[in-house]
Amino acid sequence: MSNNMMSWLKDLKNNFSNDKQLTIVMGNEAADLDSMASAVTYAWYLYLNDESGNYFPLINIPRADFKLRTEAVYLFKEAGVNIDDLLFTEDIDLDKLKAGSNLKLILVDHNKLASSQTGLETVVVGILDHHADEESYPPAAVTDIRPVGSAATLVSELFLGDQRAAIQKTLGTLLLGTILLDTVNLDPDAGRVTDDDSKAAKEIIEISGLDSKKLFDKLQFEKFNVSSLGSYDLLRKDYKEWQLGSVKLGIGSVLLPIEDWVSKDPDIADECDKYLKERKLDVLLAMNAFTSPEFTRQLVVYIPDESLRTKTVAFLEGSDLGLEKLDVNSSADGCTFYNQKNLGISRKKLQPLLKEHFEG
Ligand SMILES: [Mn+2]
Structure with missing residues (x-):
């Protein structure tokens, strides 16, 4: 068992195969920071509670598009995650996995599959999301769909419930950074934050010792910092x-x-x-x-x-x-x-x- 998120991701990438039973945890096709960070951290949470589960986070865009999300490039690097260890759409053949009865899907940050992925509806087993419920999944799927400011808040609540020891720099940075960016630094005037977001963020700050003001300012800056792009x-x-x-x-x-x-x-x-x-x-x-x-x-x-x-x-x-x-x-x-x-x-x-x- 790996109790370090970075080495868990590296092992996952090295052991990946399109020919074995997998549970893929994926965000939406827009792949904003919330979708990516929530997919990775929720898969990590599921693994910590069920080591034999073969949970794989999928970044739901081609690898070449990742660098366009400059705030995500910054936050994953700050958290210590190596992008080479993440799986992108070209790494995983979802249709082949499904055809071999090897695929279960867990959706985060969306509850209806993209039009290019609707053939996969029947293998959706779980959903963690904060958008309006479109009820477009099998009735047996386990869902937590609540209108909070960030899907990362829902993942944070799970860790705060029974995996508090895992909330260290890597995980804390990914979860807190995402909640702060989605809620405009928990600012009620921005109309995004809910009590659940504030509560989860405050607890993560207490446990991890992260400086939320510094993290938010840097993320906000990096979101608009296109100096790395040609x-x-x-x-x-x-x-x-x-x-x-x-x-x-x-x-x-x-x-x-x-x-x-x-x-x-x-x-x-x-x-x-x-x-x-x-x-x-x-x-x-x-x-x-x-x-x-x-x-x-x-x-x-x-x-x-x-x-x-x-x-x-x-x-x-x-x-x-x-x-x-x-x-x-x-x-x-x-x-x-x-x-x-x-x-x-x-x-x-x-x-x-x-x-x-x-x-x-
Ligand atoms: Mn979201």
Whole structure:
């Protein structure tokens, strides 16, 4: 038996096989920090209470996407967890396991499977979640679905109940960090925290001695710290695309001033071109938004087709965005850069304007 979470994870990864009976504990497909931390810690809890159970946490995204969750990269590292020891979607063949009658599923941080995973409903045996109950699982599944601020609170309560000795730095950091980020540092004004979250967090702070203010501030900073990401990852971190008539439009939301982006990556136009071609886009926009110290919006336009570019740029410059051309000292030929004076137009508002323009 392993009583150390890090060595348990390493053993799990080394002994993993798609050909034996497993109980997979997984978070939702958005794979935010809560989903990932709750899956890992709940699987650890289940193992501590049933060593023969073969509980495996699954991070429900491809490994290459993990680095986009910069707050999770920080928290797992701070906790001492080696990302190489975690299982991601490409490591596990859920359909094969199910076909061999080798799969049981426990869902955390969601209670309805993603549309790409609905074939797995019949093997769901347990759920730990804080979203509205969609009652989309077998009646025999054991569930704890309560509207608290974080699924990590539900996992914390289990450890506080009968595995208090396990609440050391690694586990405490994962659970407390997640609860704090989800509840905006237990702030009632943010409207996320419940009494259960506060109670669990306070007990973990007492037992682990962790500094909650320091942990929250660092997590909040890392959530918006995209300095580790290159242009390709900056574009896809928070990205949406639409087919609007004959035009395929992609808009990335980027948390960095254009000036910083361009000095980080002088080849920004090449990267935009690669990104656009890979996704077969006609129009690629980046909406930059950041606070430094004032909240600021900027816009990057990349459209290789000249006639489409001329028309689209004319439309954007004549719209309510309040665009002002930005002179950027770079070899970024092909990209057009703007300051966006109208701070009220987010991606959610710009998309319908472009839909009308391209489809109208
Ligand atoms: Mn959650």
